[in-house]
Amino acid sequence: MRIFTCALMGLLASxxxxxxxxxxxxxxxxxRVAVIEKVxxxxxxxxxxxxxxxxxxxxxxxAGYALTNFHVVxxxxxxxxxxxxxxxxxxxxxxxxxxxxxxxxxxxxxKKEGDKFPYAPMGNSDLVKAGDWSIAMGNPFLLATDFxxxxxxxxVSGVDRYQPPAGIILExxxxxxxxxSINPGNSGGPLFNMKGEIIGINGRGSxxxxxxxxxxxxxxxxxNQIKNFMGHLHAGLDADHASLGALVRTEAExxxxxxxxxxxxxxxxxxxxxxLDQDDELMGFAGRLVTSDNHYKNIVGLFPRxxxxxxxxxxxxxxxxxxxxxxxxxxxxxxxxxxxxxxPKQPPKKGPGPQGPAAKFYEPKAGYANYYFNRxxxxxxxxxxxxxxxxxxxxxxxxxxxxxNLLKLRAQTPFTTEIGEQKVGNSVITKAAVTIxxxxxxxxxxxxxxxxTDMRKPNGSGGLIAAIYVWRHLLTEGEKGFPSxxxxxxxxxxYPPPPQGAAPQGGWMKRAVLANVLTTRLANYQCxxxxxxxxxxxxxxxxxxxxxxxxxxxxxxxxxRNVNGRQLPHEMAVYFRDVHxxxxxxxxxxxxxxxxxxxxx
Amino acid sequence: MIRYKTYYLPITLLAVAVCASASxxxxxxxxxxxxxxxxxxxxxxxxxxxxxxxYGSGILVSKQGHILTVNNHxxxxxxxxxxxxxxxxxxxxxxxxxxxxxVALLKIDEEVDFLPHYNFDEQAARPIGENGDWILAMxxxxxxxxxxxxxxxxxxxxxxxxxxxxxxxxxxxxxxxxVYFLDIVVCNPGAAGGALVNLKGNLLGLIGxxxxxxxxxxxxxxxxxxxxxxxxxxxxxxxxxxxxxFVKKGMEGTYKESDKxxxxxxxxxxGITLVVEATRSAPPYVEEVVPGxxxxxxxxxxxxxxxxxxxxxxPTIKVFRETLxxxxxxxxxxxxxxxxxxxxxxxxxxxxxxxxxxxx
Numbered sequence: 008m009r010i011f012t013c014a015l016m017g018l019l020a021s022x023x024x025x026x027x028x029x030x031x032x033x034x035x036x037x038x039r040v041a042v043i044e045k046v047x048x049x050x051x052x053x054x055x056x057x058x059x060x061x062x063x064x065x066x067x068x069x070a071g072y073a074l075t076n077f078h079v080v081x082x083x084x085x086x087x088x089x090x091x092x093x094x095x096x097x098x099x100x101x102x103x104x105x106x107x108x109x110x111x112x113x114x115x116x117x118k119k120e121g122d123k124f125p126y127a128p129m130g131n132s133d134l135v136k137a138g139d140w141s142i143a144m145g146n147p148f149l150l151a152t153d154f155x156x157x158x159x160x161x162x163v164s165g166v167d168r169y170q171p172p173a174g175i176i177l178e179x180x181x182x183x184x185x186x187x188s189i190n191p192g193n194s195g196g197p198l199f200n201m202k203g204e205i206i207g208i209n210g211r212g213s214x215x216x217x218x219x220x221x222x223x224x225x226x227x228x229x230x231n232q233i234k235n236f237m238g239h240l241h242a243g244l245d246a247d248h249a250s251l252g253a254l255v256r257t258e259a260e261x262x263x264x265x266x267x268x269x270x271x272x273x274x275x276x277x278x279x280x281x282x283l284d285q286d287d288e289l290m291g292f293a294g295r296l297v298t299s300d301n302h303y304k305n306i307v308g309l310f311p312r313x314x315x316x317x318x319x320x321x322x323x324x325x326x327x328x329x330x331x332x333x334x335x336x337x338x339x340x341x342x343x344x345x346x347x348x349x350x351p352k353q354p355p356k357k358g359p360g361p362q363g364p365a366a367k368f369y370e371p372k373a374g375y376a377n378y379y380f381n382r383x384x385x386x387x388x389x390x391x392x393x394x395x396x397x398x399x400x401x402x403x404x405x406x407x408x409x410x411x412n413l414l415k416l417r418a419q420t421p422f423t424t425e426i427g428e429q430k431v432g433n434s435v436i437t438k439a440a441v442t443i444x445x446x447x448x449x450x451x452x453x454x455x456x457x458x459x460t461d462m463r464k465p466n467g468s469g470g471l472i473a474a475i476y477v478w479r480h481l482l483t484e485g486e487k488g489f490p491s492x493x494x495x496x497x498x499x500x501x502y503p504p505p506p507q508g509a510a511p512q513g514g515w516m517k518r519a520v521l522a523n524v525l526t527t528r529l530a531n532y533q534c535x536x537x538x539x540x541x542x543x544x545x546x547x548x549x550x551x552x553x554x555x556x557x558x559x560x561x562x563x564x565x566x567x568r569n570v571n572g573r574q575l576p577h578e579m580a581v582y583f584r585d586v587h588x589x590x591x592x593x594x595x596x597x598x599x600x601x602x603x604x605x606x607x608x
Numbered sequence: 609m610i611r612y613k614t615y616y617l618p619i620t621l622l623a624v625a626v627c628a629s630a631s632x633x634x635x636x637x638x639x640x641x642x643x644x645x646x647x648x649x650x651x652x653x654x655x656x657x658x659x660x661x662x663y664g665s666g667i668l669v670s671k672q673g674h675i676l677t678v679n680n681h682x683x684x685x686x687x688x689x690x691x692x693x694x695x696x697x698x699x700x701x702x703x704x705x706x707x708x709x710x711v712a713l714l715k716i717d718e719e720v721d722f723l724p725h726y727n728f729d730e731q732a733a734r735p736i737g738e739n740g741d742w743i744l745a746m747x748x749x750x751x752x753x754x755x756x757x758x759x760x761x762x763x764x765x766x767x768x769x770x771x772x773x774x775x776x777x778x779x780x781x782x783x784x785x786x787v788y789f790l791d792i793v794v795c796n797p798g799a800a801g802g803a804l805v806n807l808k809g810n811l812l813g814l815i816g817x818x819x820x821x822x823x824x825x826x827x828x829x830x831x832x833x834x835x836x837x838x839x840x841x842x843x844x845x846x847x848x849x850x851x852x853x854f855v856k857k858g859m860e861g862t863y864k865e866s867d868k869x870x871x872x873x874x875x876x877x878x879g880i881t882l883v884v885e886a887t888r889s890a891p892p893y894v895e896e897v898v899p900g901x902x903x904x905x906x907x908x909x910x911x912x913x914x915x916x917x918x919x920x921x922x923p924t925i926k927v928f929r930e931t932l933x934x935x936x937x938x939x940x941x942x943x944x945x946x947x948x949x950x951x952x953x954x955x956x957x958x959x960x961x962x963x964x965x966x967x968x
Contacts, residue, residue: 136636136638137642137645137758137760137761138636138637138638138640138641138642139636139638140636161762162761162762162763164761164762165752165753165757165758165759165760167757168752168757170752184752184760186761186763186792213749213750213752213796215659215750215796215797215818216659216797216827217793217827222796223749223762223792223793223794223796224749224750224760224796257755259697264694264695264696264697264755265695265755298695298755298756299695299754299755299756301755302757
């Protein structure tokens with residue numbers, strides 16, 4: 008054995024000597040060291056308060072937001088302590104999480120208001136290939152008492168990997184497989200490419216007979232998947248993953264390539280309403296090819312619940328592309344799935360409550376990881392809306408005039424929309440009407456006796472009168488106009504139609520615009536508002552009639568112009584189901600100030 | 609013993625080799641991984657019990673769909689499912705086995721052609737790899753990939769080329785020749801039969817099973833070099849078989865599997881059969897002594913309890929076997945044993961193993 012050791016040392020010495028003489032090796036080593044030095048300050052050692060248990064995280068902006076795993080923050084509870092490589096311990100608070108995807112966003116509190124944190128940029132994980140080099144950093148076995156991260160270096164062993172969930176949470180879809188050593192404690196830490204960009208969050212490994220330590224197979228959640236959830240995480244949501252509402256299986260063909268088919272579909276799924284049915288063959292999903300059920304699961308796993316993505320399928324010889332609203336994975340009232348179900352002796356493993364200085368940034372609410380941050384994001388959304396144009400002084404009668412191109416008429420027809428309040432006896436009644444050509448549809452939007460057909464007026468629009476009424480309500484009343492429900496809904500893509508008369512450019516994926524979402528409820532009307540992330544303009548909204556498992560009325564705004572110092576859209580495209588109801592070109596807005604103080608319901 | 613002759617290579621030669629491979633190691637190995645992946649298949653067969661996976665990996669060695677893999681349990685049943693790199697699925701059958709090399713050759717049932725593959729003869733004609741060589745290991749470990757999903761790739765270094773003394777539970781590994789020992793974890797469930805290649809994609813070896821080293825009792829990571837050979841008995845006659853010969857004759861359909869040889873401990877022959885090793889701490893009680901064997905000549909009898917070998921305590925069957933491996937044929941060992949209430953001392957002169965026909 009001694010001979011062995013001596014010989015090995017001799018070998019190592021010669022390797023070092025040889026390497027030292029090679030400029031390529033020296034350069035590569037220097038580059039690697041430089042990258043590690045650069046990103047080291049962004050790696051966070053996450054601890055439960057008191058130091059019992061923890062994991063790793065990585066800072067993604069200078070305000071102190073950091074990504075980690077859900078399974079790291081679940082045991083720490085909503086407040087945690089976070090050590091950086093400079094040896095300083097910060098207080099941290101949970102912001103948002105995605106249980107199915109095993110991702111959580113936390114925020115480190117600066118020691119002084121306004122202090123900036125170092126952070127690492129996010130890369131493009133779609134460009135990562137098997138065989139690329141990667142660097143993992145973290146706190147394996149929680150061994151760094153001075154919070155200096157441990158560095159490991161290795162190969163990307165595979166991309167687009169699927170690792171099934173534990174129950175329904177912690178499902179790793181579209182993940183990056185690495186031979187870079189990760190161990191317990193590395194969870195939540197960053198996987199970097201050789202440019203020092205975050206390409207994934209390390210979270211699990213394949214273990215077998217050798218125990219829960221590195222077996223050469225680790226998995227990182229791809230950063231591109233996390234980017235899709237980033238809006239939700241920042242808004243403090245308990246984000247849910249998407250499902251199609253259909254079972255999809257790849258046929259086990261005896262020879263050749265199996266086809267990926269829908270074997271069952273829920274009738275209340277949007278996919279079914281859009282036309283997908285049993286035995287249809289899936290071809291493409293969200294712009295990617297579907298070649299197996301693992302691929303399919305990988306693609307579905309990229310998206311949050313409620314997102315609309317294009318889906319391509321084949322029935323006999325006909326290929327069709329549809330835009331599908333995705334359903335959720337988790338049930339609404341989800342019991343803690345990690346709690347052992349049949350063992351009453353063992354209380355569910357739950358983290359401690361909020362503690363320490365970060366506790367004031369935590370506000371629990373069902374459906375949210377931390378409602379405090381939803382409130383903050385919502386505030387910002389309304390501030391931007393108001394900055395863009397303030398309508399609060401114009402809560403009186405509105406009249407909008409113009410021409411409409413109705414799909415069914417195929418000709419320009421004049422239209423008028425009127426919304427106003429009338430005094431009837433002692434009470435004030437809100438009235439709204441849309442006149443197209445010679446036909447007028449009227450609606451008292453807040454009348455409790457309204458039936459579904461009333462609220463859907465004009466016929467075929469899916470509820471345009473009500474939509475315009477709620478839109479005016481949002482502009483004039485703001486957040487206080489929706490006392491029963493008004494929340495930030497994270498971010499979602501919308502697919503604005505091409506300008507009137509123009510042909511659509513490219514496929515659905517090219518038209519997608521990521522928007523910030525506000526969700527509101529007023530009486531029977533449930534709305535999702537889409538704000539541009541760039542200039543905060545309202546790009547459009549969807550109006551859904553509550554308790555009606557039906558398709559919404561979709562309104563898309565464009566051609567914003569100045570009207571008396573306020574920006575207003577002069578084109579409104581209205582869609583219902585898969586049909587373009589019509590596009591309204593506005594020529595005139597008349598907006599009166601609110602009359603004498605009235606309690607408008 | 610670990611063979612250390614390879615450590616004495618001239619330093620200059622090593623330095624050149626390391627320089628060349630180290631610089632190429634800086635570049636991503638994406639291209640190599642893509643090319644090699646096309647020549648590999650995912651296998652699905654019998655398993656799923658006692659920690660034995662029902663899946664494995666294999667290497668295409670002909671364009672008509674001959675697959676080289678490890679001769680393990682997943683091949684027990686006739687129908688084996690094969691997934692090619694492009695997602696095609698086929699059934700395959702075992703057409704040849706060689707237990708002494710621990711390899712099997714499969715053939716896809718359907719008529720296929722033009723499959724990417726390794727020309728095995730050509731690859732096996734290359735020299736065997738050396739310590740310090742960079743390698744890539746590609747396999748379907750943990751059944752991560754299905755259909756057209758690519759195999760896992762990991763990179764590492766040949767840590768040593770030495771003889772394999774592996775065991776699975778109490779069973780010795782079938783192959784006991786030289787193997788590549790690796791510095792990374794590759795021998796995971798389902799990895800056996802995968803490819804060990806150099807950075808250019810040339811085939812170096814067949815990834816091994818999940819085994820523990822019988823000397824150190826630790827998990828080992830190894831691959832059997834494609835130049836491997838084994839001493840066998842074919843129809844009673846001793847001979848040698850190489851992996852290349854096996855592949856060639858196997859594809860021709862003329863390969864004759866070697867006779868089964870009862871696995872015996874390395875080291876000299878003593879002729880003692882111990883009691884069944886019911887537990888890991890079972891003491892070395894003599895069950896039988898082969899008539900005429902060295903132990904018989906020394907006077908050992910059933911029910912004797914062996915206590916010391918050459919002054920070393922042998923409290924368990926396992927330790928006894930490990931200890932005996934250290935003594936080559938023709939060496940004489942002092943054995944102390946207990947018979948009834950008495951301690952006895954004998955000397956046993958070990959001999960070469962008589963070639964035994966298998967009883968199982």
